[in-house]
Amino acid sequence: MKLGHIFDRASLAMVALFAAMSIALMPQIAVAQEADTSAGSGAESAGAEAAATDAASPEAGPAAEAASSYTPMAPTEGKGMPTAFEDDALKSMTFQDQYSADGQYALWMHDVILLPVITVISLFVLALLLWVVVRYRKSANPVPSKTTHNTAIEVIWTIVPVIILVIIAVPSISLLARQYETPPENAITIKATGYQWYWTYTYPDNGDFEIVSNMLTEEEAEASGEVFQLAVDNRMVVPAGVPLRIQTTAADVIHAFAVPSLWFKMDAVPGRLNEKLLTIDEPGVYYGQCSELCGAKHAYMPLAVEALPMAEYEAWVRSQPGGTVSSDAVAEAAPEAEATDVDAETSEEAAS
Numbered sequence: 001m002k003l004g005h006i007f008d009r010a011s012l013a014m015v016a017l018f019a020a021m022s023i024a025l026m027p028q029i030a031v032a033q034e035a036d037t038s039a040g041s042g043a044e045s046a047g048a049e050a051a052a053t054d055a056a057s058p059e060a061g062p063a064a065e066a067a068s069s070y071t072p073m074a075p076t077e078g079k080g081m082p083t084a085f086e087d088d089a090l091k092s093m094t095f096q097d098q099y100s101a102d103g104q105y106a107l108w109m110h111d112v113i114l115l116p117v118i119t120v121i122s123l124f125v126l127a128l129l130l131w132v133v134v135r136y137r138k139s140a141n142p143v144p145s146k147t148t149h150n151t152a153i154e155v156i157w158t159i160v161p162v163i164i165l166v167i168i169a170v171p172s173i174s175l176l177a178r179q180y181e182t183p184p185e186n187a188i189t190i191k192a193t194g195y196q197w198y199w200t201y202t203y204p205d206n207g208d209f210e211i212v213s214n215m216l217t218e219e220e221a222e223a224s225g226e227v228f229q230l231a232v233d234n235r236m237v238v239p240a241g242v243p244l245r246i247q248t249t250a251a252d253v254i255h256a257f258a259v260p261s262l263w264f265k266m267d268a269v270p271g272r273l274n275e276k277l278l279t280i281d282e283p284g285v286y287y288g289q290c291s292e293l294c295g296a297k298h299a300y301m302p303l304a305v306e307a308l309p310m311a312e313y314e315a316w317v318r319s320q321p322g323g324t325v326s327s328d329a330v331a332e333a334a335p336e337a338e339a340t341d342v343d344a345e346t347s348e349e350a351a352s
């Protein structure tokens, strides 16, 4: 068997593998695109809203000052935030602990599959290099070998990498598919809008109120016991343990909503509405940063997500101006429906 033939077969095998992967992924991508198009209809209104808010001063937003019973949760050291090298060298070099199912899966894939595989490959290649350098040095081989082919080795170095790639492809493709999962019907929607240089969060399922979130100054962050450049005045408060439909858009330039400990990153693009499912495992404060270079103060528009138990989340919603929760809405719906009936009757009478 000639070397060229083996490479031909190897490349054929790779093409077949990628074709199989694409076919396996096709339905997922189609679903994601459908979700995109249906969400797209909201984009125009999102743009209009964004423009309207833009007119107002960023500082003058309806801040959470009205909150009565709510006090911002104190962050837990090392949870939902990066670790400094001085505090824990090893932890500072890897991913943050994960608080979503996708994040735990991705971290498992990194720790159990990718890292061991790349470590073994690197050590193996290093050993081969050292062996060749020593064993086949010029002084030990005055007459060089003229070997050009070794079928057995050529077959092995083609087949083994293919097997390694297949092993990596299985969890990799399933992680990709998980990340495209469409939020369920009953997911709570929260829309994050990026501005130069702060975030606003609107709660369309809870009365459509808006939170304006600016970074705290160094003194303010210190006073509140938080990390400067991660701490904000008003956090994005969400319920823990239930599916959230996080939508992102932007008012001026492209930003990106990214929270490393939740394995969540999504671009916020003007005139578009991106949407992704997020379920946070447990209550806590999770920090992130804008992850798309968006101008002079790109580094000064952090994100702080505060996940609360459902009851506390609902209490927080009620404390916001215009904030409503669905259980309240059900109670109020009955009299409203009657009123509409009466209206309909009156207009019918008027018509006859």
Ligand SMILES: [Cu+2]
Residues within 6 Å of the ligand: 194, 195, 254, 255, 256, 290, 291, 292, 293, 294, 298, 301
């Ligand atoms: Cu930004």
